[in-house]
Amino acid sequence: MSKNSVLIKNANIVNEGTIFNGDVFIENGIFKEIAPQISAKTPDVQVFDAEGKYLLPGVIDDQVHFREPGLTHKATIETESRAAIAGGITSFIEMPNTVPQTTTIKKLEEKFEIAAKTSHANYSFMFGGTNDNLEEILKVDPKKVAGLKLFLGSSTGNMLVDDPKVLEKIFSSTDLVISVHCEDEQTIRDNTSKYRAEYGDDIPIELHPIIRSEDACYISSSNAVALAKKTGARLHVFHLSTAKELSLFTNKIPLEEKKITAEVCIHHLWFSDEDYKEKGTLIKWNPAVKTAKDRDALFEALLDDRLDVIATDHAPHTIEEKDNVYTKAPSGGPLVQHALPAMLEFYHEGKISLEKIVEKMCHNPAILFQVEKRGYIKEGYYADAVLVDINAPWTVNKDNIAYKCGWSPFEGSTFKSRITHTFVNGGLVYKNFKFYDVKNAQRLTFNR
Structure with missing residues (x-):
């Protein structure tokens, strides 16, 4: 209409x-x-x-996985952008770990072409960094692309960037906002091996936040922050999940002046490790949902502006894929339709004001990514x-x-x-x- x-x-x-x-x-x-x-x-x-x-204002979600191309049995730009507008999300920034990965300008423009024909919400895409595509990164037009995404821990669609020299070169070479997934790969591998030796593939889901642990998160995010400070890069740390990591971020300066920013996702504000018993792999995310103490600390940091943005990390899988033993069940879940209603529940509980919800979901993503005339x-x-x-x-x-x-x-x-x-x-x-x-x-x- x-x-x-x-x-x-x-x-x-x-x-x-x-x-x-x-x-x-x-x-x-x-x-x-x-x-x-x-x-x-x-x-x-x-x-x-x-x-x-x-x-x-329409919500701007800076972190979604709409699965197109290549994983369209799970989702498409058309279906998920439609769900997004039902949730009040009018603009989204989608991630590069599709099939094929969005790690060349050609693949990036192909996704823009799909969105131009099918998206119900305004759209942009992250360009994916790898261990060997710096030349492509340098071709990205910052006025037309949201930013650069680096996986510093492997997640769905492995795009792990684990060469320290490459990382420093990327951080030193681009003016794009560098958004990072921070989990230390070696820590996770060691923890997985330990519990696989005990349980085989059927590791209890309650051990997910122990495997993808507080230490795994902190080691990776602290290294990323240190590298950003060393190189002067513009760093945005996605989906904080632990209280320990919050010491890495400041609320002493306005968002417009911050070179290092961070966000929290709906599921890390809503769920805790107590919910694994009922929800099982449905709440298996990377980084993992952790303790109630972590959840409360994240909420406090959101309110005092150490955390700048609320996002969804919307990452759907089929229920058949989720209904698997621990090592075979993928991480991620759908959230765009229910993110704003969930935050409004916190308003009803007296935990956050409507003005603060709008600041973190509408204004701040626009400021952080310098989105033109929205938010x-x-x-x-x-x-x-x-x-x-x-x-x-x-x-x-x-x-x-x-x-x-x-x-x-x-x-x-x-x-x-x-x-x-x-x-x-x-x-x-x-x-x-x-x-x-x-x-x-x-x-x-x-x-x-």
Whole structure:
């Protein structure tokens, strides 16, 4: 459902640390006017009465795995971007560990071509670094590509960069944001061998955070931070999972001035090792979900700004793949549809304000990656926005899960808040569990 003019009336607008009641006029995909009261300017304007609802900027998810090309039995850009808009995520940055890997400019542009035809949400992609593709890295246009992704610990689709000389050369040679997955490979291998000797392939899932341990995370992330300080590289550490790693990051300077940033993912804020007994491999992620103490420390660091961004690390697998013994069950799970509702649960519990949720999920990804004219409800910006009914309970079940894989670690959970409308570049693309067959998505651009 796409019209040139949209008027959202009586919304509680959450933006830049404040909540205020007002109207928003959208024209040709841009926020044209934001004021206490705006009257319809033309007869054909599409009017939405948002009384009692909250209007948030569209969420920017800086870390997703949409599995295309090559792993499309799990997910596609089309299916997962569709699930994303149901979750209020209007822009995503997708990772390079597809099949083939996105480690050449040619493969990168092929993914952009797929997204241009099929994506429901605005899109960009990370370029993948390897032990031997520095020449390709140097060809990446920073205005057109989100950044560089390095796996400093092997995960799904092994792209491990483990040559110290290569790492230093990459850190020294690029101005791109370098986003890293930090787990020390040798520590994980040693731990896996130890428990495989005891249990064979059927290692108890509760040992996952012991195998992919606090030490594995800290060794790798501390080395990455030290290298960034040595080379002056712009480093972003993905999916922090331990209290110990938080000492590596600061809240003493504004985000715009930080050279080293970090994020936390929904699952590390929600689950703990106590949940493995019930959820099993459904909550097997890399890095692993760890202790309740780690979870609480991560939340505290999110609130005091040592952690800058909330992301999903959405990484679907089929339920058949997940339903395996420990060593054969892949890590990762689907999250884009339920990330914002999960954070709104924390709001209801009094743990975080709506303003802080918007800061960490909308404003800060835009600042960190220098996304052009998105992440805010601001005149002149692209009109990506989400209407939320803060008191409209719903339960996650098979009938309303939008992921291609058909399952969610939140299945059976009841959320108090519902995303009622999602607008991408001014067009209504989703309303109350109904999708509109409108592809309003655009390729993200960057102010660099």
